Amino acid sequence: MLNSTGDAQANPTNCTFKDQDFPTLLYRLALGTPELRFDLVDSNIQLAGTINPR
Numbered sequence: 001m002l003n004s005t006g007d008a009q010a011n012p013t014n015c016t017f018k019d020q021d022f023p024t025l026l027y028r029l030a031l032g033t034p035e036l037r038f039d040l041v042d043s044n045i046q047l048a049g050t051i052n053p054r
Contacts, residue, residue, distance in 0.1 A: 002026055014043055 001009045002024040015021050025038060 012043070 001013075003009050003013060004015075004020050004022065006024070009023075013023070015023050027036070029036065
């Protein structure tokens with residue numbers, strides 16, 4: 001993740017999406033990755049895990 005000035009983010013950062021305040025994702029596709037998705041979520045999301053413990 002890059003911040004609004006193009007520097008790598010070192011800490012979690014909230015963006016306002018106003019003017020130039022938005023994140024940029026820098027990535028490389030490996031071996032012909034057919035599809036890659038990223039979800040932007042609220043910073044306070046409560047996500048229940050779906051992996052059952054063994």
